[in-house]
Amino acid sequence: MENARIERAKASPTCRCGGKTVYFRAYNGESLCSKCFNDSIFEKTKKAISKYDMLHYGDRVGVAVSGGKDSTSLLYVLSEITKGHGTKLYALTVDEGIDGYREEAVKNAERLAKKLSIPMLVSSYKELFGFTLDEALQERSEKAIKTSSCAVCGPLRRRSIDRTAEKLGVNVVATAHNLDDVLQTFYINLYSGDLERIKWLDPSFKSGAANEEFKLRRIKPMIEIYEQELAFFAYLNNLTFQSESCPYMNEGIRTEIRLHLNELERKHPGIKYSTLKTALGIASSVVLDPDRSKKIMRCESCGAVSTGPICSVCQTLKVVS
Numbered sequence: 001m002e003n004a005r006i007e008r009a010k011a012s013p014t015c016r017c018g019g020k021t022v023y024f025r026a027y028n029g030e031s032l033c034s035k036c037f038n039d040s041i042f043e044k045t046k047k048a049i050s051k052y053d054m055l056h057y058g059d060r061v062g063v064a065v066s067g068g069k070d071s072t073s074l075l076y077v078l079s080e081i082t083k084g085h086g087t088k089l090y091a092l093t094v095d096e097g098i099d100g101y102r103e104e105a106v107k108n109a110e111r112l113a114k115k116l117s118i119p120m121l122v123s124s125y126k127e128l129f130g131f132t133l134d135e136a137l138q139e140r141s142e143k144a145i146k147t148s149s150c151a152v153c154g155p156l157r158r159r160s161i162d163r164t165a166e167k168l169g170v171n172v173v174a175t176a177h178n179l180d181d182v183l184q185t186f187y188i189n190l191y192s193g194d195l196e197r198i199k200w201l202d203p204s205f206k207s208g209a210a211n212e213e214f215k216l217r218r219i220k221p222m223i224e225i226y227e228q229e230l231a232f233f234a235y236l237n238n239l240t241f242q243s244e245s246c247p248y249m250n251e252g253i254r255t256e257i258r259l260h261l262n263e264l265e266r267k268h269p270g271i272k273y274s275t276l277k278t279a280l281g282i283a284s285s286v287v288l289d290p291d292r293s294k295k296i297m298r299c300e301s302c303g304a305v306s307t308g309p310i311c312s313v314c315q316t317l318k319v320v321s
């Protein structure tokens, strides 16, 4: 509370353009009016796209849209900044089957896609795997298996998006992972000693069996934007999004890391940004076994491209079905 008062005291009532300040960016001391704040989000996205060579002329981009603030903002920003660039956008939405939660988010995503004239395809776990996430997690609890909800859900979500991407013939999948998401993932992998997954955080890392096979690039255009700025961007642009969190989200270590990083940022504005730089530096310097990173492996169970003998989806299916 005390800190928040000090922050407000540091903000200037006017933006550098003379407009009324609506946002104080504590990590660099900028006071921004709504137009300059909005422009900065577009600019940060464009900068990341160009810095990491994310998009090329003529790309068909599937934007993973869950209906939350981040993905809703991503769809909106990409629709604006790709105008006239020969890029075709599609909205890819996954209905995991979370009763009382996902329905509203899917409706919001559909509304926005329609407004922006972006074709949208919704896939569901029920139709792809034969069960909803609720049913899968119930099964997990009955078997007293300790795998976290997100560890069950994540691989299924990626497979759903890949299938939809293939169906639509898109060659790029854009996800709305923001600076906070990437940092949290870095710490999760750091604590579990998973160097390969740390390598995957490197935006310039273009290898990976799935990428080779389907020519599918995965990009995170909002990697350098703070989560709280995306929330403010969505609010400022009247984007309707699902504000409730997933009922399963607090089970993993991610929440503990999120709270810890938020506390550090509150005391030391900018620490998340500098840690991101360190994290990406470490990711880019990780060298994977060249044989392993080049070889295309197939899952022995389902035949999908995989980084091991059994893909993560089949491993998950064993746990929950």
Ligand code: SF4
Pocket: 096, 149, 150, 151, 153, 154, 246, 247, 248, 249
């Ligand atoms: Fe799935 Fe976890 Fe996201 Fe919920 S929070 S939708 S369980 S990945």
Ligand code: ZN
Pocket: 299, 300, 301, 302, 303, 304, 310, 311, 312, 313, 314, 315
């Ligand atoms: Zn498999």
